[in-house]
Amino acid sequence: MQVIAIGGPEGLHPAVHRVETALGAVVEAVADLLADDVVLATRDEPARQVARSARLVLGPERIGLLHVDVPVTAWAVLLEGLSAQGLTASSARAVADEVLSHTTTRALLSSVASLQRPTPTFRQHAGSYLPRAAFVIDTGRGTVARFRGRLGVPDGGDVLVVARSVRPVVRDEDEDLLPRTPDTELTVADAGWSASRWFEVSTIDGALSTAVANALSRSYLWGACDACGRAVAGACIFCDITERRARTARPDRGEPSRPNLLDTQGVVS
Numbered sequence: 001m002q003v004i005a006i007g008g009p010e011g012l013h014p015a016v017h018r019v020e021t022a023l024g025a026v027v028e029a030v031a032d033l034l035a036d037d038v039v040l041a042t043r044d045e046p047a048r049q050v051a052r053s054a055r056l057v058l059g060p061e062r063i064g065l066l067h068v069d070v071p072v073t074a075w076a077v078l079l080e081g082l083s084a085q086g087l088t089a090s091s092a093r094a095v096a097d098e099v100l101s102h103t104t105t106r107a108l109l110s111s112v113a114s115l116q117r118p119t120p121t122f123r124q125h126a127g128s129y130l131p132r133a134a135f136v137i138d139t140g141r142g143t144v145a146r147f148r149g150r151l152g153v154p155d156g157g158d159v160l161v162v163a164r165s166v167r168p169v170v171r172d173e174d175e176d177l178l179p180r181t182p183d184t185e186l187t188v189a190d191a192g193w194s195a196s197r198w199f200e201v202s203t204i205d206g207a208l209s210t211a212v213a214n215a216l217s218r219s220y221l222w223g224a225c226d227a228c229g230r231a232v233a234g235a236c237i238f239c240d241i242t243e244r245r246a247r248t249a250r251p252d253r254g255e256p257s258r259p260n261l262l263d264t265q266g267v268v269s
Helices: 023-032 045-058 072-082 089-101 122-127 173-177 208-217
Strands: 002-006 017-019 038-042 063-067 103-109 135-138 143-146 160-164 198-204
Touching (some): 002 023, 002 045, 017 023, 038 072, 038 089, 063 089, 072 089, 072 160, 072 198, 122 143
Parallel strands (some): 038 063
């Protein structure tokens, strides 16, 4: 499996192929790859539309589309997880869900006056116009809080990714805000924050390899796509068809058939 990040910033894992958000660039990148399966990874709607167009041009046989609506640093953590050796394209969605469920993202913004998600209070909106204002955004919990010297980034994860605006939000950002030196710093990143000065960081709880292994350990629960027959963890990234599990065969001795418990338990969505 090869992964192409459409519109991806510089600084991503070296195994991930970065292309501009343009149909010609994506088609050319896919043509240059020798792997049978290619996953087009996107995190915004323009890139998603380009990925869909590329799949129409090239056909769905080897082109999967994995779209996640997450901050750019969390996307970088996810893409590193997808770069693990031996993964198949069919596992991309399950790995993405597992990695993101253990990923924490914090953002430090100089203003929340134009922030739409999460929604700030009126007092926080008004406070954005004060000098030296700063606010902490917890994307997982959907909260906004006034910055009081701590960003609250958990320690212990083996992947720490940061991205920042040209101008710092506060002085000595890395020294004061992070538990350790970042593993990756994204450059030319369009994080999408409305503030002119921003700082974003994501880290995974524990080892990234453990999250990947946990996703794969439940592969026996995956079904098969009705269209292409590939293994499916929730929905097929090649055909955009939601998994539909078959009922078990009628037991012997004339007993009525019963739903398999695995039909409804433990399915990754």
